[in-house]
Amino acid sequence: xxxxxxxQLQSKGVTQxxxxxILALQDVSISYSGKAAVSKVSFPIAKHKITSVIGxxxxxxxxxxxxxxxxxxFIPNVTTEGKIIYNRQxxxxxxxxxxxxxxxxxxxxxxxxxxxxTIYKNVAWGPGINGRKDSMHELxxxxxxxxxxxxxxxxxxxxxxxxxxxxxQQRLCIARALAMAPDILLMDxxxxxxxxxxxxxxxxxxxxxxxxYTIVIVTHNMQQASRISDYTAFMEMGDLIExxxxxxxxxxxxxxxxxxxxxxxxx
Amino acid sequence: MAIRSSIRKGGVRWGxxxxxxxxxxxTLISVITTAAIIxxxxxxxxxxxxxxxxxxFLFGTRWVPLLxxxxxxxxxxxxxxxxxxxxAAIIAIPIGxxxxxxxxxxxxxxxxxxxxxxxxxxxxxxxxxxxxxxLTFVTPVLKTVIPQIQxxxxxxGAIVVGLMILPMIASLSxxxxxxxPDTLRQGAYAVGATSYEVxxxxxxxxxxxxxxxxFLLAISRAIGETMxxxxxxxxxxxxxMSMLESIQTMTAYIVQVSLGDTPAGGVAxxxxxxxxALLFLITLLLNIISQWILRRYREVYD
Numbered sequence: 001x002x003x004x005x006x007x008q009l010q011s012k013g014v015t016q017x018x019x020x021x022i023l024a025l026q027d028v029s030i031s032y033s034g035k036a037a038v039s040k041v042s043f044p045i046a047k048h049k050i051t052s053v054i055g056x057x058x059x060x061x062x063x064x065x066x067x068x069x070x071x072x073x074f075i076p077n078v079t080t081e082g083k084i085i086y087n088r089q090x091x092x093x094x095x096x097x098x099x100x101x102x103x104x105x106x107x108x109x110x111x112x113x114x115x116x117x118t119i120y121k122n123v124a125w126g127p128g129i130n131g132r133k134d135s136m137h138e139l140x141x142x143x144x145x146x147x148x149x150x151x152x153x154x155x156x157x158x159x160x161x162x163x164x165x166x167x168x169q170q171r172l173c174i175a176r177a178l179a180m181a182p183d184i185l186l187m188d189x190x191x192x193x194x195x196x197x198x199x200x201x202x203x204x205x206x207x208x209x210x211x212x213y214t215i216v217i218v219t220h221n222m223q224q225a226s227r228i229s230d231y232t233a234f235m236e237m238g239d240l241i242e243x244x245x246x247x248x249x250x251x252x253x254x255x256x257x258x259x260x261x262x263x264x265x266x267x
Numbered sequence: 268m269a270i271r272s273s274i275r276k277g278g279v280r281w282g283x284x285x286x287x288x289x290x291x292x293x294t295l296i297s298v299i300t301t302a303a304i305i306x307x308x309x310x311x312x313x314x315x316x317x318x319x320x321x322x323x324f325l326f327g328t329r330w331v332p333l334l335x336x337x338x339x340x341x342x343x344x345x346x347x348x349x350x351x352x353x354x355a356a357i358i359a360i361p362i363g364x365x366x367x368x369x370x371x372x373x374x375x376x377x378x379x380x381x382x383x384x385x386x387x388x389x390x391x392x393x394x395x396x397x398x399x400x401x402l403t404f405v406t407p408v409l410k411t412v413i414p415q416i417q418x419x420x421x422x423x424g425a426i427v428v429g430l431m432i433l434p435m436i437a438s439l440s441x442x443x444x445x446x447x448p449d450t451l452r453q454g455a456y457a458v459g460a461t462s463y464e465v466x467x468x469x470x471x472x473x474x475x476x477x478x479x480x481x482f483l484l485a486i487s488r489a490i491g492e493t494m495x496x497x498x499x500x501x502x503x504x505x506x507x508m509s510m511l512e513s514i515q516t517m518t519a520y521i522v523q524v525s526l527g528d529t530p531a532g533g534v535a536x537x538x539x540x541x542x543x544a545l546l547f548l549i550t551l552l553l554n555i556i557s558q559w560i561l562r563r564y565r566e567v568y569d
Contacts, residue, residue, distance in 0.1 A: 069457065071453060071456065071457065074452075074453070074456070076375075076376065099459050099460070099461055100459070102456060102457055102458070102459045103458075103459030106457060106458065107453075107457040109450060109453060109454065109457075111450060113448070113450040113451055113453070113454040114454075115451065115454065115455070115469055115473075116451075116472070116473050117472075125455075125458065125468070126458030126459060126460070129458075129459075129460055129464050129468070130458075130459055173454065176454070176458060177457065177458065179458075180458050180459060
């Protein structure tokens with residue numbers, strides 16, 4: 001779908017990827033009050049694959065992720081340049097409704113943020129405000145099953161979501177995002193506030209979800225990126241240093257800086 | 268060696284001790300004052316009830332305490348307070364909440380940082396000013412629309428008391444809305460919600476305990492309000508349904524008797540304390556309820 005110049009294709013894997021790309025970043029630059037956070041980043045996001053974005057704290061990876069569903073719109077004085085192409089449409093074109101973008105590109109945040117409503121309403125709220133009326137029960141059940149939470153909550157759907165544990169709350173937030181049947185699911189360090197067992201739960205879950213969803217995950221846990229993702233983008237100081245197949249990035253990186261980071265010499 | 272010499276085995280540091288006692292005395296002043304006020308209220312109210320039965324006081328419909336034949340039914344005063352308060356709440360609650368939602372959810376940081384201090388400034392205007400505002404501006408304006416309105420009337424009292432508690436509701440509700448974590452708003456936007464849906468269905472319900480508490484505190488202030496309603500609504504105990512007539516609130520009655528030359532010790536004098544005790548009970552109850560709502564419905568976020 002998206003066009004790339006040869007210089008933007010930073011590894012061989014990318015060439016094959018062009019055809020399956022559901023989302024394509026082209027020279028994306030983001031700045032806060034004139035201070036650059038992301039500079040001219042280009043890479044494609046493959047359909048029904050997991051793409052991880054790694055890099056040291058403050059490298060701009062979360063800022064970049066939030067640009068993909070226009071969540072940066074809420075931060076004052078943010079400017080986004082370049083193009084993010086989704087369905088042949090630049091997400092930052094003037095005629096694009098950001099609300100519509102977020103219906104198709106969902107997001108799960110760093111800290112679980114369930115609404116202070118019942119477990120059921122947390123899942124049903126998004127589809128409800130977007131006009132869905134019938135078979136809501138089935139949708140809630142299906143979404144909670146997809147998020148591997150159904151068995152734990154099926155008898156207490158009317159309890160407050162805040163009564164769940166942190167790991168359960170995060171899976172509820174995933175169910176909430178899935179209930180919208182998004183094309184793409186963005187995840188901003190979804191396991192950073194969780195214990196190792198909850199983290200393993202969520203990693204299993206992501207692995208199963210990729211047969212039907214495209215997932216972009218930001219993480220500073222390199223083991224996590226290498227375990228679950230198909231493609232990896234490594235960023236530093238707002239620049240994309242290297243993008244490629246995860247195995248290649250972690251075993252035969254082309255750039256010295258990537259090798260130093262993935263082998264734990266800095267970051 | 269200096270340190271060692273200052274350690275006294277089992278000794279009392281008199282300097283420290285006297286500071287502690289001094290601070291405790293300052294705290295005691297307000298505690299003792301409150302206790303003394305309650306004691307006087309209870310004592311004089313009991314004295315009043317040795318002349319008038321509680322049933323006559325609470326359910327009587329005529330309030331003529333100073334003239335013979337006297338009658339001590341507090342309902343007209345209670346009614347006066349009620350219609351002014353309800354009228355003020357009807358004006359202030361929707362506008363106050365709407366202002367809070369605008370400030371917290373829609374206004375830019377620049378607008379908010381200008382408007383919020385102005386709101387807090389409004390809360391500092393002496394209430395007697397609001398009273399004169401009612402008498403010299405609100406009532407004449409009302410008279411052009413409703414010619415039969417009296418010079419002193421419940422409606423203009425309700426309007427100015429409503430304007431008076433409006434900034435309080437706006438400011439406190441704004442604080443409650445701002446306390447809702449941003450991550451919750453983002454979660455709502457991320458499922459394709461509009462600003463209006465996020466505000467009405469996620470942010471306001473989450474802040475509801477704080478918003479309700481701001482309503483109750485404002486209502487309790489409206490009930491206790493004295494000068495503005497005395498000037499605007501007059502001094503005629505009146506059980507009328509019409510807001511166009513002069514009425515008298517409990518506080519306005521207290522002003523009237525305190526200013527007059529009612530001799531101390533008589534039943535007429537004791538009515539002051541009975542009315543004040545009733546007023547105190549009502550506002551105390553409202554404050555307790557608002558504290559309870561705040562504690563009971565506060566959602567815990569870390």
